Amino acid sequence: MIFVGCWFSCETRLQEEVKIYDNDFSQSDLSNFESGRLFDFNGDTVLGYFHNEEILLNLPDLPAHNAIKVTIDLLLHDSWDGNPDNIGGPDFWYMQLNGQEVLRTTFSNSPCESTYCLYQSYPDNYPRFYEPKTAAESSDLPGRCQYQNSLGWTSRYQITKIISHSASNLEIVCGDELKQENAADPVCDESWSIARIQVSTMTLN
Ligand SMILES: [Ca+2]
Ligand SMILES: [Ca+2]
Numbered sequence: 001m002i003f004v005g006c007w008f009s010c011e012t013r014l015q016e017e018v019k020i021y022d023n024d025f026s027q028s029d030l031s032n033f034e035s036g037r038l039f040d041f042n043g044d045t046v047l048g049y050f051h052n053e054e055i056l057l058n059l060p061d062l063p064a065h066n067a068i069k070v071t072i073d074l075l076l077h078d079s080w081d082g083n084p085d086n087i088g089g090p091d092f093w094y095m096q097l098n099g100q101e102v103l104r105t106t107f108s109n110s111p112c113e114s115t116y117c118l119y120q121s122y123p124d125n126y127p128r129f130y131e132p133k134t135a136a137e138s139s140d141l142p143g144r145c146q147y148q149n150s151l152g153w154t155s156r157y158q159i160t161k162i163i164s165h166s167a168s169n170l171e172i173v174c175g176d177e178l179k180q181e182n183a184a185d186p187v188c189d190e191s192w193s194i195a196r197i198q199v200s201t202m203t204l205n
Helices: none
Strands: 013-023 038-041 044-050 054-059 067-078 092-097 100-106 138-142 151-164 170-177 190-204
Touching: 013 054, 038 190, 044 054, 044 067, 054 190, 067 092, 067 170, 092 151, 100 151, 170 190
Parallel strands: none
Antiparallel strands: 013 190, 038 044, 044 190, 054 170, 067 151, 067 190, 092 100, 092 170, 138 151
């Protein structure tokens, strides 16, 4: 038995974990997606890109379980502005598991100096104030469109959520509310994609 920390209580222990889904899109497999599309980013096939859009992944026929773990490798392209409430933001990204919002946050790819910094809420829910790219797994990737020839304009995050869950199906929704009223082409200004989704069912006691 493996001790899994204090997500539910400090006595909670993991009895079983079953990987039920693992898709890095290298096989162009979109079979469980209600809608979706793929593109090539920096040499890898990824799910995307999106701007003011939602994706929905439906996983039926799950084995018996009482918790679920979802891990998403998220790519944030170009000039995400984080928290500021103005013509450029806030730039929200969210995740829902069977209708329950488990993350609603903002991201920022902005430069950060003492005189200028657009803060983000991740790794917490909005509104909190962290420096741009806090908790990013990598932040030296090229942008997708506006800054496609510059490194440092796509950041990659690995986001893991564990929730209490026992239904026989799981519906994963990810989406954004991006705002860039002063851009001629807002989709080029900021967008996101997903490099990998992993899902495990868990039995905790
Ligand atoms: Ca922007
Ligand atoms: Ca924006």
